[in-house]
Amino acid sequence: MEASIAEIAQRAGIGKGTVFRHFATKECLAAAIVSDRLDELAAIGRTLLDATDPGAALLEFMTAGVELQARDRAFCQAATTSVRRDPAVRAASDRLSQAAESLTEQARRQGAVRDDITGQDVILLLGAACQAAAPLGDTAADLWRRYLYLIFDGMRPEGAHPLPRPAPARARFDQAVDPSGPDQEPSAERC
Amino acid sequence: MEASIAEIAQRAGIGKGTVFRHFATKECLAAAIVSDRLDELAAIGRTLLDATDPGAALLEFMTAGVELQARDRAFCQAATTSVRRDPAVRAASDRLSQAAESLTEQARRQGAVRDDITGQDVILLLGAACQAAAPLGDTAADLWRRYLYLIFDGMRPEGAHPLPRPAPARARFDQAVDPSGPDQEPSAERC
């Protein structure tokens, strides 16, 4: 969000108006970039499904996810804003959750992680590790590794304590619709 | 950052120019608010130093911290931006870290948390719990509790695995200056 539309258009060698022909809004442009990144991570997750050690694969998946985010802070920040409400980002986010769910289920079966952990949890905690290290900026380049490992320790079955709240049930394809109706955030306009 | 300066000035019953008399920049205004919140939490932390169960006190401190952040999302977001580089925010942040350090030391001594955990860690992980739940917005109002407890499990000595990186050494008053010089992010202008 740092760059102005004028700069973006100039670097792309097109007029400002043409940018708005492709993306109705500056935020839609950001949303398109973010959902691309999410799909990138989902692809990595699907690859890791074939790994021999599911526990290690899950940790590797989370590591790849934070690395993706840590590479440019802009993406990390964008994920915090209202870009989340964009339909394309939501869809990509659900695809990512599904990949994470498969990985998590394998790890759960092996006893590598406690069994009250879902794929959604994994995605959210991966973001949390990134955000934990963010305040110190580039001072501590790979500090996120410390927090990812600590969080992963919390995901392990050894010494686990009961959690005060069930995992969030977001749109999952193998799940009936929540009878209490859609209590999600209002969707943004389609882009 | 949602509100415009014009709106803020109007609500305060003063002219726009007068706002800039008190805060050189809109960001400085945000920084002042953020550091107030940080000091609020530091005060809570100092109160909890007298609690009988240091482990429970530390968890309570973290809970209070996330609650403070979760109450308005604006603050949670501001903490992600360049407001962090503001000198006043840094100073408040250091005061907060010191309070956290005392609480953490007590908990460490009791064996309630592993002994490679610092006060800084506690502050950063507290923010992480808040951020983990943020993507789902008000859909899942107190989801952060789930992640705070999970992270706290990771902080416990039982089943702890070694962490891949030392804790960050930010300005601590009982510590010599880092001989490699200040490798912190560039400070923003004084406000």
Added chain:
DNA sequence: ACCTGAACACCGTTCAAGT
């Protein structure tokens, strides 16, 4: 049909004029 950049609306910031 598709692209363009002038024009518009909005907002942070400055400062000459008012008290």
Added chain:
DNA sequence: ACCTGAACACCGTTCAAGT
């Protein structure tokens, strides 16, 4: 001395005119 709001600069967005 302190406050004000008109004026300026900047940026996202629109759209009449050009190809």
